[in-house]
Amino acid sequence: MWRLYQFPLCPFSRKVRLLLSEKGVGYELWRENPWDASDEFWALNPAGRTPVLYDPERRLALSDSRAICEYFEETVDKAPMINGTASNRAEIRRLVALFDENFFGDVTMPLLHERMKKRLVLRQPPDSRILREAMKLAHGHLDYIDWLIDNRTWLAGATMSLADLAAAAQISVADYLGGIDWAGHEQTRGWYSVFKSRPSFRPLLSERMEVIQPPRHYAELDV
Amino acid sequence: MWRLYQFPLCPFSRKVRLLLSEKGVGYELWRENPWDASDEFWALNPAGRTPVLYDPERRLALSDSRAICEYFEETVDKAPMINGTASNRAEIRRLVALFDENFFGDVTMPLLHERMKKRLVLRQPPDSRILREAMKLAHGHLDYIDWLIDNRTWLAGATMSLADLAAAAQISVADYLGGIDWAGHEQTRGWYSVFKSRPSFRPLLSERMEVIQPPRHYAELDV
Ligand SMILES: N[C@@H](CCC(=O)N[C@@H](CS)C(=O)NCC(=O)O)C(=O)O
Ligand SMILES: N[C@@H](CCC(=O)N[C@@H](CS)C(=O)NCC(=O)O)C(=O)O
Numbered sequence: 379m380w381r382l383y384q385f386p387l388c389p390f391s392r393k394v395r396l397l398l399s400e401k402g403v404g405y406e407l408w409r410e411n412p413w414d415a416s417d418e419f420w421a422l423n424p425a426g427r428t429p430v431l432y433d434p435e436r437r438l439a440l441s442d443s444r445a446i447c448e449y450f451e452e453t454v455d456k457a458p459m460i461n462g463t464a465s466n467r468a469e470i471r472r473l474v475a476l477f478d479e480n481f482f483g484d485v486t487m488p489l490l491h492e493r494m495k496k497r498l499v500l501r502q503p504p505d506s507r508i509l510r511e512a513m514k515l516a517h518g519h520l521d522y523i524d525w526l527i528d529n530r531t532w533l534a535g536a537t538m539s540l541a542d543l544a545a546a547a548q549i550s551v552a553d554y555l556g557g558i559d560w561a562g563h564e565q566t567r568g569w570y571s572v573f574k575s576r577p578s579f580r581p582l583l584s585e586r587m588e589v590i591q592p593p594r595h596y597a598e599l600d601v
Numbered sequence: 602m603w604r605l606y607q608f609p610l611c612p613f614s615r616k617v618r619l620l621l622s623e624k625g626v627g628y629e630l631w632r633e634n635p636w637d638a639s640d641e642f643w644a645l646n647p648a649g650r651t652p653v654l655y656d657p658e659r660r661l662a663l664s665d666s667r668a669i670c671e672y673f674e675e676t677v678d679k680a681p682m683i684n685g686t687a688s689n690r691a692e693i694r695r696l697v698a699l700f701d702e703n704f705f706g707d708v709t710m711p712l713l714h715e716r717m718k719k720r721l722v723l724r725q726p727p728d729s730r731i732l733r734e735a736m737k738l739a740h741g742h743l744d745y746i747d748w749l750i751d752n753r754t755w756l757a758g759a760t761m762s763l764a765d766l767a768a769a770a771q772i773s774v775a776d777y778l779g780g781i782d783w784a785g786h787e788q789t790r791g792w793y794s795v796f797k798s799r800p801s802f803r804p805l806l807s808e809r810m811e812v813i814q815p816p817r818h819y820a821e822l823d824v
Contacts, residue, residue: 424699438688441695445697445698448690449690453687468669471668471671472665475648480648
């Protein structure tokens, strides 16, 4: 059985969990906080980052969430998530990078730093200027997702893809941390609420990070 | 003919150029500074980042260097760079992410900021504390590459792969900016000097960024 080293608010681990669940691949959760990582974890991933997926029988460790997703796309036929022509696939991967890097860097990472790391590790109050800036940038990203949904059924085209999983993973962590103001983003809200009711998403929404509580609407299906 | 929007010291554009050249795909260079990007460029890539590869005839724009490399890996058989079993391919992609994200974040990005952006755009002197820290972290990364070369012919295994191109692209930019101290890294130095003499690498080594000069050893083949 695969072991997934992760913590509940790691958006890259969430993307991998959504993919594994859509593909029907079983795994166990192993809790790892990268800011306080064990030697065992560093040995599995010299980058010291979550997620890591490890198969103890084959002693096979996979790291980097995009490398992990490509691995399961290549080895499991069910629920293809990087599908279509070469240019369709390039569009899916472009959007995955946009959410993993730009949305994460602009929104999720500063929220995690101010609302999780400062609370649990650094014992400092959050900087409200940084929080305001992250929430402002979140609006810009949701505007772009609104525009995609106006033009396409799913973010990268006619079918659900890894781009949808990557976006939902980042948005769900930002939403948990109170960083998403849904007003004015009807298209994204509609797409996200469909997503929230998928069986792959339910377990994520019911999990909690110690000490930090999400806003009331976070796990509700009709919001 | 493909157009590659890039600037000479963008490591992700260098990785794409190495791949295109190894695969024998022709392209034209279009200069774009992301810190001063044209409206035309923002329309091609909403992330506003180089590289972008654009085919004007098909109006096809590809962005994110990993998405671009996967596209050519899928469409051009020559010189496979993400090859082998699914776990070999996962190892190649893990290392690409390590160089694109960790090496870039620890070493190349701070060097570009202090030695290029502050000089050309911000008109400020570099911060020597940040430069020293980047050079210290570079040693750690080269130690890891030394260890890989002790155990494998090429970075990800028995054959040259995208991992080698990604590493060489980051190292070459860091070396141009004076951030690499080669002392004590014989294995990496040997691997890199083989790389420097490849026809795909020669054009990169002879190009110059305006105003900023590389150290003497930068383009020499035997160092
Ligand atoms: N490219 C990696 C990024 C993973 C990542 O940044 N994980 C964060 C947690 S959300 C982490 O471990 N950060 C600790 C660190 O960078 O030292 C992936 O896609 O898996
Ligand atoms: N994930 C992207 C990263 C590209 C990237 O960071 N490019 C830099 C230049 S080296 C850039 O355009 N930075 C400007 C910005 O981030 O606004 C890729 O692999 O292509």
